[in-house]
Amino acid sequence: MYKNDKVIRRYSEPFKLKILDELTTGKLNKYQLGKAYGIAPTTINEWIRKYNRKDLMNTRITVKTKDEITRIKELQKEIEQLKKLLLKKDMDALVDESYLEVAAEQLGYKSVLELKKKLNIKP
Numbered sequence: 001m002y003k004n005d006k007v008i009r010r011y012s013e014p015f016k017l018k019i020l021d022e023l024t025t026g027k028l029n030k031y032q033l034g035k036a037y038g039i040a041p042t043t044i045n046e047w048i049r050k051y052n053r054k055d056l057m058n059t060r061i062t063v064k065t066k067d068e069i070t071r072i073k074e075l076q077k078e079i080e081q082l083k084k085l086l087l088k089k090d091m092d093a094l095v096d097e098s099y100l101e102v103a104a105e106q107l108g109y110k111s112v113l114e115l116k117k118k119l120n121i122k123p
Contacts, residue, residue, distance in 0.1 A: 011039075016047045023048075023056050 019033055023044070030041040048056045064072070097112070104115040116122070 017051070019044060020047060020051060020053055020056065024053075 019037065019039070022028060022033060023030065028036065030044045033039070034041045034044060045057070048054075100112045100115060104110075104112045107115065109115045109118070
């Protein structure tokens with residue numbers, strides 16, 4: 001056998017799904033399954049991604065300092081406040097548009113656009 005000769009393995013769909021099913025049962029982990037079937041754990045990770053089985057991926061937990069946790073909480077609060085402000089702005093815009101629709105109707109205009117043109121309001 002030459003130095004550049006590599007064995008390329010192709011696995012069938014049923015085989016891949018069988019490995020993922022065995023991983024789901026939890027009796028063996030990726031490394032144990034890989035050893036039992038001669039498959040690299042990275043190959044099993046590729047199959048997990050391919051079949052969108054995120055429940056089988058490893059969970060990553062990042063340990064942070066108290067300062068980082070405090071900062072993250074502050075940023076989360078700020079995000080929530082900004083979401084509320086954005087929602088309020090959207091609601092205000094809807095109310096304004098509703099007022100214009102009623103005004104246009106009562107003043108006899110065909111549409112809000114026509115009223116805006118008459119009042120020189122940019123659409």
